[in-house]
Amino acid sequence: MMVTGLSGAGKSSILRVLEDLGFESIDNPPLSVLEEVVREGGTMPIAAGVDARTRGFDSEGLLGLLQRLRESAGIAPQLLYVTAEAPVLLRRFSETRRRHPLAPGGSLGSRVADGIAREEALLGGLRDAADLVIDTTDLPLPDLRRLVERRFRVLDGHGMAVSVMSFAYPRGLPREADLVLDVRFLRNPHYDPLLRPHTGHNAAVAAYIKADAEFGPFWQRMTALLDPLLPRYAAEGKKYLTVALGCTGGKHRSVLLAELLSAHLTAQGWRVDLSHRELDAAGRHAAAANAPSTGQDAPTGAQAPSTYPGREAPPCTA
Structure with missing residues (x-):
């Protein structure tokens, strides 16, 4: 399993979930090293994070690697692409004060916005070639974890x-x-x-x-x-x-x-x-409402949580 996509969309979070599901997680190995690791095989399935930070990365190189592996007997690689809308990515980077890996110089906002645009161009056709696309725009981390667990726990054999x-x-x-x-x-x-x-x-x-x-x-x-x-x-x-x-x-x-x-x-x-x-x-909101009190009073005027899943927790970040 190769996990790629936009920085800040949740790739690292997904890799951690896959690791919990029994995958051997590798983050940003050079493509040549990744090919060797995959061909060597092992007792655990591999989940590799590959993105703009990867040494020598280019989308055509990754697509070529996938094609070579798919032509090899006994290897069935899959490509997972993680994305989110640009304003959401910009907000996530602003909240965490993290630097975008492709951001140029300038003010924080303009650097991140330019970095997002550069990364989208660099990733090229990977989204169209992906076996699965996950959009985390309105997906908080707990829901992202549940989505990945549901998707990959059923993949205990072959097929769709x-x-x-x-x-x-x-x-x-x-x-x-x-x-x-x-x-x-x-x-x-x-x-x-x-x-x-x-x-x-x-x-x-x-x-x-x-x-x-x-x-x-x-x-x-x-x-x-x-x-x-x-x-x-x-x-x-x-x-x-x-x-x-x-x-x-x-x-x-x-x-x-x-x-x-x-x-x-x-x-x-x-x-x-x-x-x-x-x-x-x-059901999750009801469980939270019925949870034991911590002994602290809620702030005056506090509102009940929204029933919209995308608002019940902070967004995930890679």
Whole structure:
């Protein structure tokens, strides 16, 4: 596994998570040394950080190394690209007062901004060539860790890892989604006072949604689309696929459809990771609210944490 991308986007954080998952982590080895290490093999999978700090780095050289390794028997390297929006990277460098590795002279803000632009140009087509792109713009470190753990814990064999997730449209599209399905046209249990407090895991909620005349035809069309599509993605060498289903609150309709789709794909032999973005975030906030008190009073006027995952912790930094 080769981890590359923009400085400040979270590469070092990802390498630490991969190391916890059993990878041998190597940060910024020269490409010639990295090739020797990979070819020597070992008992542990290798996760190598490769970026603008690497001696003799250039994107074409890294792509060439990947191609040579892929042509070798028994070696299946993958490329993970980590990115974030420029204003977020600028804020992270400003907060930590760290120097960008490609920053020229001048004021701190202009140096970092120029460094980000230079690095984006230097990395060239690596993002397009990556097996997986992780955008950490709105992803705090705990959520980044969970994302990496979900992705790579299921990779205990060969083939494509499929992630199915539910989400709420008002809180934004999941940045990692490859396919997005909008299920807001189905009848909404939110407007039934008896069903509103429950989630898509509830039998009564599920029955209410399935009673919609459009549910059956939609399910048939959705599975008819995905069933032949996933094998084609896998045949093309895609290692990761995320299917996201969204509704208004991320609590009822999308949760039910994500559960059903996960079970459907699992029955077909796919290795599936299932998550519910809004329910998971709500659960973490509830756990934090119920945590034992430290004995210190909250500041007057303190606000409850946002339910948006990108606001519940400081952003990760590389």
